[in-house]
Amino acid sequence: MTFAATVLTLYPEMFPGPLGISLAGRARDEGKWSLDTVQIRDFAIDKHKTVDDTPAGGGAGMVLRVDVLAAAIDHARAAHPDCPVIAMTPRGRPLTQARVRALAAGPGVTILCGRFEGFDERIFEGRQVEEVSIGDIVLSGGEPAALMLLDACIRLLPGVMGAPSSGSEESFENGLLEYPHYTRPQEWEGRTIPEVLRSGDHAKIAAWRKAQSEVDTRSRRPDLWERHEGARVQSASGARREKKD
Numbered sequence: 600m601t602f603a604a605t606v607l608t609l610y611p612e613m614f615p616g617p618l619g620i621s622l623a624g625r626a627r628d629e630g631k632w633s634l635d636t637v638q639i640r641d642f643a644i645d646k647h648k649t650v651d652d653t654p655a656g657g658g659a660g661m662v663l664r665v666d667v668l669a670a671a672i673d674h675a676r677a678a679h680p681d682c683p684v685i686a687m688t689p690r691g692r693p694l695t696q697a698r699v700r701a702l703a704a705g706p707g708v709t710i711l712c713g714r715f716e717g718f719d720e721r722i723f724e725g726r727q728v729e730e731v732s733i734g735d736i737v738l739s740g741g742e743p744a745a746l747m748l749l750d751a752c753i754r755l756l757p758g759v760m761g762a763p764s765s766g767s768e769e770s771f772e773n774g775l776l777e778y779p780h781y782t783r784p785q786e787w788e789g790r791t792i793p794e795v796l797r798s799g800d801h802a803k804i805a806a807w808r809k810a811q812s813e814v815d816t817r818s819r820r821p822d823l824w825e826r827h828e829g830a831r832v833q834s835a836s837g838a839r840r841e842k843k844d
């Protein structure tokens with residue numbers, strides 16, 4: 600099955616961009632995913648091909664018109680009726696690896712890229728568009744965010760990543776950051792590789808990695824750690840309840 604990516608943008612020349620090389624580029628050549636870009640401007644309704652207008656209520660910048668956006672979305676949906684439509688916006692739900700995994704397991708994704716001040720709010724309910732943010736930062740346009748989302752999906756598609764196991768232990772997959780990695784040389788500027796990793800004792804190595812992953816998550820990402828611990832406590836008490844029943 601080919602994962603169908605469709606990007607609605609005012610700058611189609613930004614695609615495939617980085618997704619045309621390396622892993623993603625090869626996967627596209629092999630037909631594991633496809634890319635269509637839709638020029639939003641083609642759906643403007645006046646002879647000047649206007650896509651934006653001044654914000655209602657006043658203020659700086661310009662807002663993408665809802666009627667133009669709707670026409671572009673309708674066009675894309677006709678081609679890929681089963682693909683969810685996602686708008687990249689800092690006001691959206693923060694993107695997670697779980698959402699990426701769910702998207703990668705589906706038929707594809709249609710992505711709407713904003714520019715200027717963003718979208719007329721009515722588009723989201725009016726066309727059942729999911730709002731997604733890539734983090735608490737503000738970009739000048741949705742295109743780099745769309746590239747990011749697609750990159751994260753594509754590497755999870757069957758047969759794209761070299762070793763199939765390299766996905767499951769990674770950061771966020773189990774609610775934790777991954778353990779740190781090392782490779783040769785054994786000693787570099789006086790710094791050595793942790794002794795345990797050279798022991799050849801697989802059980803000891805696994806235990807060390809698990810401990811590192813927990814220590815690093817706790818210190819670097821207390822938010823992730825809290826959620827992880829919350830889930831653990833909940834599932835443990837669930838198991839206890841089940842035993843009693």
Ligand code: SAH
Nearest residue numbers: 687688713716717732733737738740741744
């Ligand atoms: N005025 C908006 C920002 C507009 S930035 C606000 O303050 O919320 C212009 C476009 O860049 C947005 O429409 C969106 O498509 C994209 N963009 C900017 N930051 C983003 C983020 N963190 N995640 C996803 N898309 C983003």
